[in-house]
Amino acid sequence: MPYSVDEFAYDLRQSMAPGDIWVTSGWTTVHAPPGSVCAVGGWFAPPYAAPDAELTVELDVDGRRIADGAAPGVAGVGLLHAGGTWWPGRMVRHGTYHRRHQDELISLRVQSTLTPLYGQAGFVLEVEIVNRAGRNITVTLHPRAAPGGPRRVPLGEWGWVPPAPGPEAVRADRWTWQAGDVTVELSHEGLSQDVPAGGTAVFALAVRTGPSTPPGRPRELAAESARRSEDRLARALARVPRLSSDIPGLEAYWRGSLTSGLVCLWDNPGFITSPFVATSGLDGGALCAYAWDTGGYAPHLLTLMLGDATTGVLESLMKVDLTRHYAIAPDGTGLGVPYAYSGWSLVTLATAVAAHLGVSPDLVTQLHDLVEGLDARFAPAGALRDYGDQYNLLEMRSTGWEHVAASPNAERAWCLDRLAELSQMSGARLPVDDLRSRARDIRRAIAGELWDERAGWFRCRYPDGHSELVQHIQAFDAMRNGACTPEMARIMLGRLRDGSFLAPYGVSAVAADDRLHYELGDTDWSGGGAYTGEGPQLALTLWERGEPALAWEVMRRLLWMGRHFPYFPQDHYCDRPAAPPAGRRINIVAGLAGAEAILTGAAGVRFRLDGSLVVAPAALPGGGMELTGLAYRGRTIDVSTSSGTVTVDGRRRTAGEVIE
Template sequence: MPAGYSLHDFSFDLRQHMAPANVWVTSGWTSVVAAPGTVCGVGGCFAPPYAAPDSSLSVTLEVDGRELRDGVRAGIAGFGLGLLTSGGTWRPDRIERSGTFHQYDDGRLVSLGVHSRLTPVHGAGGYVLEITVENRADRDAEISIHPRLSAGQPGRLPLADWGWMAPRAGDLVAAASTSMTLRHDLLHSRVPAGGRTRFTLAVELGEAVEPGEAARPGATEPDPADRARQATDRWARRLATALDAFPRLETDIPGLAAYWHRSIASGLVCLWDNPGFVTTPFVATSGVDGGALCAYVWDTGGYAPHLLTLMLGETATDLLEAMLKADLTKHYAIAPDGTGLGVAYAYSGWSLVTLATAVASQRGLARGLVERLHDAVAALDARFPAVGELRDYGTQHNLLEMRGAGWEHVVASPNAERAAYLDALATLAEASGAVLPVDALRATAHRIRASIADELWDAEAKWFRSRYPDGHTELTYSVQAFDALRAGACTPQMAADLIARVRPGAFLGAYGVSSVSAEDERHYELGDTDWSGGGAYTGEAPQLALTLWERGEAELAWTVLSRLLWMGEHYPYFPQEHYSDRPAAPPVGRRANIIAGLAGAEAILLGLVGVRPRPDGGLVISPPPAPGNVALRGLRFRGRSIDVECTPHGFSVTVDGRRIAPEGGAVVVPAA
C-alpha cells in the first residue's frame, strides 16, 4: 500500500499563480489572505462568526537606522525602492514568501534575504506571521521590524448569515468583546554577518471562547510559534483522515498529476471543523475568502459525490442529515449552523440523491434515511408545477441565473435529472429495504424521459427547446443539455447530435468548455462566465468529460479533460469559474475557491480509470484505452485496497494484493 499524502504533496510555487493578488490559506477555523506584492503583508481575516475583512498587517524593516519598506515603491534604486518579492510557496497549512534587498549605498553593501511564513491558527481566530531575516553582507547589522496592524472594523456575523458573499465591514455586528490584537516578542536584533534572526507576530481575532477551545484573554497563551506548529499538525492529521481512502496517482502524462493534486486540494480547503458548525467537518461550497462559507446542496452533492464521500468517511451521513433538515422547498443551501439559505433550487433534489447514492455505495444507508430522502425530494418536486409528466422549474431565480431569457421553465435539465433520481431512489430502496413504491418510481422516470424526447427535442435544430407557460419556446445551446444526456434522456441519435457540438468554435475552447456554445448568437456573452458563455463553472468541464467517458467517447472525453490541465500548473486550488479561450479566471466578483473543483479528480477516477461504484457496495472497473500510462494505487473501498494500472493497450486490477483478470472487458469487485 502506498504511503499516505503529506502536506508537501500539495505545495504550490506561487510564481506560477495566475492570480497572485488572491492567495488565501485556511486552517479550517481561520482563513487569511497574503497582501499582494509584499513579502510580509497580510490582508483580511475570517474566523466565523468573527470577521475582519478590511484589516491589514504591514511590516517595515529598519536596517542600521534606515527604513526599508515591504513592497516596491516609486524609485529605481536605494532604500526608497523597498523590499523586493522573489517568490513563495502555498501549502494547505501556510503561505511562505521570500524577498531580497541588495544595495550598495554610500560605500556600504546592505544585503538582506527575508522569508515570511503566514499560518492561520486553529481553535481560535487569528494568524501567526514568522519573519526570518538573513544578513548576507560582510558586517554586522542592527535590524528591527515595525509591524502595524490596522484592524479596520472587526465584528461578528451570526453563523446563520454566512451566505454567498463575503462579509463586509458594514455587515458585521460590532461588539465591545470583538477585537483584533497584535502580540509579538522582541522586535530588534543585532545580526552578525552571515547570520539570521527570526521575529514572530501573532494577530488574534474574536473574543473569549469556552475553556478547552482556546485560552481566555489574560490567561497564559501558547507561544505563537507553537500555535503555528499546532495548526500545521492539525492539517497533517486532517490529511491522514480525509485522504485515508484516496489513491495516489502515477502517470507519464504531462500535467495530469498536478491537476489531480490541485483538484484534491480544492476539496480539502472547503473543510471546516469548528465545533460550533452543524457538522464536523463542515463542507463549505467555497469559504477561503469568507464567501460561500455555506453548503449548497447542488455543488456539494452534484459534482464529485464519490470523492467527497471518500474524503468525509463516516461523517458523510452527517452531511446528508444536515441537508435533509433544511427545507429544500425554500432553501438551496445550509449556513454553518444548519440554517437554510436562499430559494428553492431546481437541481437540489438530484444533487441530494446523487450524494446519497455515493454514501450508499461506500458505507450503506439505513432504510429510514432513504425513506426521508424520498419524502424530501417529493416535497421539492411538488414545489414546481407539473406540466404533464414534466415540471416547470421557473425562471433563472431557481435555475442557472443566466442574464437573459433562455434555459427556463420546462427544460430538459433538470427534468432529466428528476427521472434519474427517481430511478436511483428505487435502487436505494432495494439495497436498504426502504418501503418505497419502487415500480411506480421507475415507471414515472420512464415517462419523464419519453416526454423530454417527445416534447422538448427539436429534431431540426438537433437540440432541446425550453418551453414557457404561454407556449413561447427558446433554443438555448447550454452545457446543461449534456446533463440531460448523462441522465439518460436521449435516444442514440439525440446523443450523437448533442455530442457533435463538443467541438472548437462551439462548446470547446482551447482551455476549457463554454457554458453556452459560441455558436448561439442569442445567449452567448462574455460577462457571465459562470453560465452564459466564454467559460464555465469549474465543475462543468470535468463533468462533461466524465459524461463522455460514460458514453464510451473516450477520445473526446480526454480532449475535454486535457484542456483543463493548465489549471493544475497555475492555481493552488481551483476558482469558482474560468475562461475557456484563455488560461485565466475572472479577476473580481467571484469566489476564490470552489468545492466543485473536486470534480476533476472524480473524472479521473470514474472516467479515465473507469472505477464505477455501485449502490450495493460493489465496484465495476473498466477503463478505456488510456492516453498514456496512468495508475491509481491504494484506493480504499469498503475495507479493500485496490490498484488500477492503465495503458493505451489495456489495464490491470489488483485487489488486496491479488491480481484479478478482466472478464468481458471489466473487473467486477463484489460487495464486501
C-alpha cells in the same frame, strides 16, 4: 502510500488566481496582499470576521527604514517580492533587499511564513531575516496593525457574500484594540535583534481574537496549528488514491482538484457538522453548504475524504426546507431560494454514501419525501415540471434555459430510478414500480416534447407557449441522465468541436456559435467559459457513455489549471488560461469534479450501491496513468490505464468484473 501535505506545495510564481491568495487551517482563513513579503490582509474565523484588517511590517537596519511591498518598476525601492510557496495550511513568501547606502551594503534575504491558527481565531506571521552583508547589523521590526472593523457574525448569517466590516476598532493599548465585544491582540517574541555577518534573525507576530485569548508564544501557536492542520488533511487524504502519470499536467491537475476540496473543509465544532463542507469560503464568502455542488459534482471523492462523516453532511442538508432554501449556513440555518437541482444533488450524494458506507431505510424514506416535496414546489407540465425562471436555475443573463427544460427534468427521472434502487437495496418500502414508471414517462416526454429534430437540440418551453433553443452545456446533463435516444445523442456529440462547445482551455457553457445567447460577461453559465465543475463532468459523461477519445478531448483542455491555480476558482475562461477577476470566485468545492472524473471515468472505477465494485480503465491517448492505494470498504485497489490491470489487495482481477 498516502499523500503527505508537502506534496501539495504550489509555486506561487505560476499563479493566475483571480484574486489575492488565501490560506486556511480549516478554522481561520487569511490572505496575503499581492506583491508583499510580510504584509497580511483580512481574515475570517467564524463567528469572527476581520475583512478589512491589515498588518504591515517595516524593517529597520541600523537606523535605515526598509518598507515592504515595493511598487513594480525601477523606481520601486524597498523589500522586493521574490515569489513563494503555498500549502494547504501555510504560505511562505520570499523577498530580497540588496542596496548600497553611503558606501555600505545592506543585503538581506527575507522569508515570511503565514500560518492561520487552528482552534482559535487569528494567524501567526514568522519573519526570518538573513544578513548577507559582510558586517554585523541590528534589525528591528516595526509592525503596524490596523484591525479595521472586526466583528462577531452569528453563524446563521454566513451566506454567499463575505461579511462586511463593523465599526472601526479603537486602540486600548499599544498592542490591543477593541470593537464592541471583540478584542484584537497583537503579541510578539521581541522586535529587535543583533545579527552577525551571515547570521539569521527570526521574529514572530501573532494576531488573535476571541472571548478569551489563551496564552502562547507565537511560534508555538504556529507549530501547533500547522501540526493540527496537517493531521486533518492527512486524514482526509488517507483513502484517496495516489496518481502518477507520464501525461504532462495530469498529476498537477489531480492534486489541484484534490486541493480544491481540501480548502473547503472546516473543523469548527460549533458548526452543524465537523467537517463542514463549504461551497467556497476562503474569502469569507459562500461559507455555506450548497446542496447542489456539495452533493452533485464529486460525491465519491467527497465521501473518500470525509469517510463516516459524509452521512452527517448528507443528513444536515436534508434538514433544511428545500422548498425555500438552497443552502445551509454553518449552524444549519437555511439560506437562499429554492433551487431546481437540490433534490438531484442530495440523491447523488446518497448514492455515494450507500456505496461506500451503506444507508438505512429510514434515511432513504426521508430522502424520498424530501425529493417529492421539492418536486411539488414546481408547477406540473404534463409529465414534466416547470422549474421557473433564472431565479431557480442557472442565473443566465439572457432568456434561455428555463421553465420546462430538458435538464433538470432528466435529473428528476434519474432521481426516481435511484430512489427505487436505494429502496430495494436498503429495505425501505417505497413504491418502486410507480417511481420507475414515472421516470420512463418523464424521459419519453423530454424526447417527445422538447427535442427539436430540425435543430438537433432541445427547446425550453415557456408557460405562454414561447420556446427557446439555447445550445447549453446542461443539455449534456440531460443526455447523461437518460433523456436521449442513440440518434439524439449522436447529433449532440457532434457539437463537441472547436468553435462550438470546445475551446483550447476548456468548454463553454453556451456554444460559441449560438449567437443569440452566447456572451462573455457571465463566464459561469453564459459563454466564454464555464462553472469549474462542468468541464470535468462532461468528460465523465463521455467516459460513462463509452466515448473515451472524446472524453479525453474535453479533459486534456483543463489540465493547465493544475499549473496555474493553487486551488480552482468558481469559473474560468476557455479561450485563454485565466479566470475572471476576483468577486465571488476565489475557490469552489466543485473543483473536486476533476478528480471525480479521472477516478470514476478515466480509471473506470464504478462504485455500486450494494458495496461492490467494477473497474474498467480506459486507455488514454499520449500516455498512461496509475492510481494506487484507493481505500474502499476495507480493500485497497490499484488501477493502471497503461496495462489495463486492476488489483485488489495485491491480487490481480479482471477488468470489468464485479468485485464483491
